[in-house]
Amino acid sequence: MFYFITRRSFFAVILLFVVSIFTFWIFSALPADPAALTCGKNCRPEVIEANRARLGYDKPFLEQYGSYMKGIFVGRTYGEDESGVHCAAPSLGYSYDRHECVTSLVAKTIPVTASIALGAFVLWMFFGISLGTFAALRRGKWPDHLSNVFSVVGISFPSFFLGLLSILVFVIWTSILPFPQYVGITENPLKWLTALILPWCVLAVLSASTYIRLTRNGILEVMNEEFVRLGIAKGLPRRTLIVKYVLRAALTPIATIAGIDFAFLLGGAIVTESVFNLPGLGKLTIAAVINSDLPILVATTLVSAVFIVVANAIVDILYGYLDPRVRAK
Amino acid sequence: MTEPLLSVRDLHVSFGTSEGVVQAVRGVSFDISQGETLAIVGESGSGKSVTASAIMRLNFGADVRVSGSASLDGQDILSMSEEGVRQLRGKDIAMIFQDPLTALNPFYTVGNQIAEAYAIHHPGTSKKDLRELALDSITKVGIPEPLKRLNQYPHEFSGGMRQRIVIAMALINSPKLLIADEPTTALDVTVQAQILELISAMQEAHGSAVILITHDLGVVAEVTKRVLVMYAGRLVETASVEDAFNSPTHPYTRGLLNSVRSLDSDRHSRLEPIPGNPPSLIDLPSGCPFHLRCQYAASLNDRCRSEVPELKAVGNSWSACHLTVEELSSDLRAAT
Numbered sequence: 001m002f003y004f005i006t007r008r009s010f011f012a013v014i015l016l017f018v019v020s021i022f023t024f025w026i027f028s029a030l031p032a033d034p035a036a037l038t039c040g041k042n043c044r045p046e047v048i049e050a051n052r053a054r055l056g057y058d059k060p061f062l063e064q065y066g067s068y069m070k071g072i073f074v075g076r077t078y079g080e081d082e083s084g085v086h087c088a089a090p091s092l093g094y095s096y097d098r099h100e101c102v103t104s105l106v107a108k109t110i111p112v113t114a115s116i117a118l119g120a121f122v123l124w125m126f127f128g129i130s131l132g133t134f135a136a137l138r139r140g141k142w143p144d145h146l147s148n149v150f151s152v153v154g155i156s157f158p159s160f161f162l163g164l165l166s167i168l169v170f171v172i173w174t175s176i177l178p179f180p181q182y183v184g185i186t187e188n189p190l191k192w193l194t195a196l197i198l199p200w201c202v203l204a205v206l207s208a209s210t211y212i213r214l215t216r217n218g219i220l221e222v223m224n225e226e227f228v229r230l231g232i233a234k235g236l237p238r239r240t241l242i243v244k245y246v247l248r249a250a251l252t253p254i255a256t257i258a259g260i261d262f263a264f265l266l267g268g269a270i271v272t273e274s275v276f277n278l279p280g281l282g283k284l285t286i287a288a289v290i291n292s293d294l295p296i297l298v299a300t301t302l303v304s305a306v307f308i309v310v311a312n313a314i315v316d317i318l319y320g321y322l323d324p325r326v327r328a329k
Numbered sequence: 330m331t332e333p334l335l336s337v338r339d340l341h342v343s344f345g346t347s348e349g350v351v352q353a354v355r356g357v358s359f360d361i362s363q364g365e366t367l368a369i370v371g372e373s374g375s376g377k378s379v380t381a382s383a384i385m386r387l388n389f390g391a392d393v394r395v396s397g398s399a400s401l402d403g404q405d406i407l408s409m410s411e412e413g414v415r416q417l418r419g420k421d422i423a424m425i426f427q428d429p430l431t432a433l434n435p436f437y438t439v440g441n442q443i444a445e446a447y448a449i450h451h452p453g454t455s456k457k458d459l460r461e462l463a464l465d466s467i468t469k470v471g472i473p474e475p476l477k478r479l480n481q482y483p484h485e486f487s488g489g490m491r492q493r494i495v496i497a498m499a500l501i502n503s504p505k506l507l508i509a510d511e512p513t514t515a516l517d518v519t520v521q522a523q524i525l526e527l528i529s530a531m532q533e534a535h536g537s538a539v540i541l542i543t544h545d546l547g548v549v550a551e552v553t554k555r556v557l558v559m560y561a562g563r564l565v566e567t568a569s570v571e572d573a574f575n576s577p578t579h580p581y582t583r584g585l586l587n588s589v590r591s592l593d594s595d596r597h598s599r600l601e602p603i604p605g606n607p608p609s610l611i612d613l614p615s616g617c618p619f620h621l622r623c624q625y626a627a628s629l630n631d632r633c634r635s636e637v638p639e640l641k642a643v644g645n646s647w648s649a650c651h652l653t654v655e656e657l658s659s660d661l662r663a664a665t
Contacts, residue, residue, distance in 0.1 A: 227431060230432045234498070236415075236419075325482070
């Protein structure tokens with residue numbers, strides 16, 4: 001098992017390295033000149049050139065990449081004289097547009113996005129799995145049909161529509177909730193909760209629809225397995241049979257998908273964050289796209305990639321614990 | 330005569346499918362007494378496995394209909410409550426499945442699964458005792474290094490070893506009746522004989538009655554004393570093994586024997602397969618289910634086509650055929 005974990009982690013690091021090169025290369029290959037983007041329309045060429053040298057855009061690609069990577073581990077100073085800006089490790093670049101180190105910009109968004117992702121994840125896993133199980137166990141009866149309708153509706157509605165609809169209903173029409181305005185959980189837990197409850201629900205409805213189907217179909221498939229029949233033939237009580245035999249086998253593959261989906265959400269729920277005006281990673285990304293703020297885009301892309309690669313590795317290692325057949329290999 | 334252990338009367342099982350109603354078992358009756366071994370043979374789709382599942386009420390599906398009765402020690406399993414059947418399963422009646430590769434739960438160690446089989450019916454047994462019992466039972470079924478093997482997962486065992494584990498699990502509660510549904514079909518030929526021997530030995534040790542379901546006549550000859558031959562959901566012949574092999578009465582049983590090669594047969598002789606295919610269980614032929622493939626049907630005018638033959642005594646056997654007792658007991662093999 002130790003060997004398995006070491007090997008899997010090693011591959012994750014290699015993969016991250018490759019991803020970072022590609023990300024960096026794609027953004028440097030853009031036709032946009034990052035130095036020109038550092039000042040407005042009527043910029044003097046001297047300023048552009050000065051900024052280019054300051055940010056290191058005049059160096060060859062590999063050297064740029066090298067100093068970027070070095071910055072992540074030891075921090076980086078832009079410019080040499082006293083006007084130079086120092087970004088402490090892990091430095092993900094400097095946004096000229098916002099006059100701030102990218103790392104601190106990203107760091108501010110992480111708690112927001114993590115709050116959104118975690119709450120939505122808990123909700124969707126709970127409802128997805130319980131409704132899916134319920135539907136499978138009452139196959140062909142009304143709970144099954146109802147959950148089917150729910151998942152079709154959930155999958156069909158785009159998140160911006162559901163988001164706006166929920167604001168309209170719960171905030172504007174009925175005033176059950178105040179208009180969502182993000183506050184840190186340490187500042188005011190109640191306000192934090194009221195700001196996040198709608199985005200959680202919107203994201204949960206979307207994902208739960210998929211998970212209802214995954215769970216339902218997984219359970220029905222496992223129910224036909226011979227070992228479940230043997231479990232019945234042994235005289236297992238129904239409860240034990242469902243939990244120890246059916247759910248154990250049906251949910252194991254779902255754990256893999258859930259891990260990746262969660263990591264994906266940690267990379268920022270762009271639409272939902274925009275609709276609910278939540279200052280998360282998704283909103284930062286979309287603002288950077290609009291302002292052509294390349295350093296931020298490189299950083300958010302890399303951060304999302306790290307989440308997904310790490311989640312993949314964790315899920316694989318976890319899977320080794322969940323399924324003894326994987327452990328052996 | 331003593332009461333039989335299990336008495337099946339007029340068992341019918343049908344499944345509703347999108348193509349129509351599949352009449353898998355149609356009026357099967359038989360008895361099995363304590364410690365007896367009984368084989369049910371027949372082609373695929375003859376209803377032998379369905380009959381076995383019905384005894385444990387293991388036929389599931391949206392549209393399954395079971396009628397008739399199956400009494401174990403005088404209690405009808407088919408009319409029992411779900412909880413009543415559950416307490417019977419694995420304790421009084423145990424089952425060995427066809428494919429040991431898929432029959433074990435891949436997520437738990439074999440020790441856990443064997444202990445579980447005991448714990449279900451003996452709640453409150455200590456963990457230590459359960460472990461002892463599991464160890465003892467896999468030692469008895471001949472698994473080498475049992476102490477180490479107990480903590481391994483099913484995928485770490487070969488097919489034959491897994492079947493031994495399934496057998497250990499089935500016998501841990503010393504069931505009155507053991508149903509073995511094609512226990513050797515999925516195994517290598519070299520392992521088959523070992524597993525059959527093991528089943529016989531375990532049966533003797535536990536005093537269980539065994540219903541062995543198989544399509545392999547070699548298996549029948551090896552371990553059982555009495556044979557039920559099924560065709561298209563009906564019993565066509567019941568006989569002792571000697572009678573079934575040496576003087577089969579029903580034309581179907583004869584056909585079945587002619588289509589297998591035996592060691593003493595002339596090696597240049599041709600096998601004689603039964604012509605045609607088994608009938609569809611959705612659209613069954615009228616009269617005798619075998620008449621479409623039976624070489625004697627023509628000689629009996631329309632009787633085979635219009636009238637379902639009942640089992641009648643032919644010597645020591647019972648045979649469901651319209652031919653006269655004399656015709657059935659004469660050696661028709663010579664006539665063919």
